[in-house]
Amino acid sequence: MKNQIVKVAAVLFIGLAVVSCKKGKNETEATEAQEVQQIAQAAERYVADATSSTITWKGFKPTESHNGTIKVSEGYVAFEEGNLAGGNFVIDMNTIANLDIENEEYKGKLEGHLKSADFFDVEKHPYSVFAITSVDANADGKATIKGNLTVKGIKKNIEFPATVTVSGDEVSFVSEPFTIDRTEWDVKYNSGKFFEDLKDKLIKDEVEISFNLKAKKDQAI
Secondary structure, three states: OHHHHHHHHHHHHHHHHHHHHHHHOEEOOOEEOOOOOOOOOOOEEEEEOOOOOEEEEEEEOOOOEEEEEEEEEEEEEEEEOOEEEEEEEEEEEEEEEEOOOOOHHHHHHHHHHHHOOOOOOOOOOOEEEEEEEEEEEOOOOEEEEEEEEEEOOEEEEEEEEEEEEEEOOEEEEEEOOEEEEHHHHOOOOOOOOOOOOOHHHOOOOEEEEEEEEEEEEOOOO
16 A cells, blocks of 8 residues: 555646646736836837747657758837837748758648648648747846747737847847747647647647847838
């Protein structure tokens, strides 16, 4: 009996530890889109550097995961009185790339599938957009960012922690990894919410995302 109690306690402890780890992730809940505040004419604008700005992603199955990048095609961040006040980034969905598959044939198949109507339907929706709606500044350049994420024409508000650093004429905007529920943007392929008995074909709804954006001061202003 004592051994059984110990085993049960061990299982409960492990279960609680797993739950705690999951809750430790920056999980964002998609909510109704918010109004984007207008930026003052006097605001300092920094234009996104498309060559060095990327969004990383990671998707999960029960026994494996895949990760990759998506490029930012254009955008900006704006500062008022030295504080981040807004920003808008256009994400080129045609640039979805996988980084963990070495076999070029399989890598190409996965990238093509992600661009298909099963996932992001890039032919109909070639661009996604993230627009900042509010910034709650913390210490040491860290902030909680809220913004509207538009994917497949569906706009929802999300929030995540990020570090914003200004160095001379350059700005670095780096988020901590956070997760979104892909089904909120109608990406339902092999989701357990909508399909039964998927077994090893199940693809988890949570997608991990992080922003690594670079911008340079707009010299035209």
